[in-house]
Amino acid sequence: MGYASDVDEVATAIADPVRRHILTLLRDEPLAAGDIARRFTISRPAISRHLRVLRESGLVRDELVGRQRIYRLDPGPLSPLVDWLAGLVTTERWERHLDALETEVYRTRRERRSSGPAEHRREHTA
């Protein structure tokens, strides 16, 4: 429980195209803030703020090396969001069928008492 705010921060972080592009850059290799900024047309402070959002979401970790700040990707915080997405796609239909199935089972149970509830695997898997 309480994942909601995590999902929210990560989802917000991912919602911006610039931040998504930063993440894809960081996917390949760690980069200094300036190296990242140089790949965009927008100003360096703008990138700096995007990096802060990413940092606060946990998607990125930073390390000071000399006078430059190295950023590297940390995909861990994606998990709650990915789980949420997975939950959306998988149980969508399914659950309704399970409900229907369950209802059916109960109804049948009530009607003909004392009949073992076997033979219920392998419905329409398609």
Place this chain on the structure above:
Amino acid sequence: MGYASDVDEVATAIADPVRRHILTLLRDEPLAAGDIARRFTISRPAISRHLRVLRESGLVRDELVGRQRIYRLDPGPLSPLVDWLAGLVTTERWERHLDALETEVYRTRRERRSSGPAEHRREHTA
């Protein structure tokens, strides 16, 4: 190619907590606009606009039934985003080596024309 804008629309749609909650409601069963609005404290027009965003992102399909508009989830448009996320987590390290490998292949190709690109596994993996 061109998935970028799809990802953007879906990512934006998902970024809002109200819209995420609407999606989870629709995961279990189709709902009329009013039924959805009734589960929130904000006004009905506000929900109506959230529904429009979801509609335009393709995450939701609507059908007019009498005087009410039934919304149902369509998780299809999530795929590009999910793919992008998957790409982030899996190929994180890895890809660098592939890139290096590929570059090496191209370089070699240019140098010695018409020589098949074999023998290139196991460069400096460190």
Place this chain on the structure above:
DNA sequence: CGGAAGCGTAACCCATAAGTTACGGGTTTG
């Protein structure tokens, strides 16, 4: 040690997004 390099932050501007109330069009119903 003084200047340049590298970054983050502050202050500000502008566009967009989210909320509200008011309204209008289509549909059911008495």
Place this chain on the structure above:
DNA sequence: CAAACCCGTAACTTATGGGTTACGCTTCCG
């Protein structure tokens, strides 16, 4: 057919977000 219902849209207000310039701190280097 008039009233009630369901729902989207318009007009408007306010909050939020992303961009810019100006500035300050720390670190490297001559």
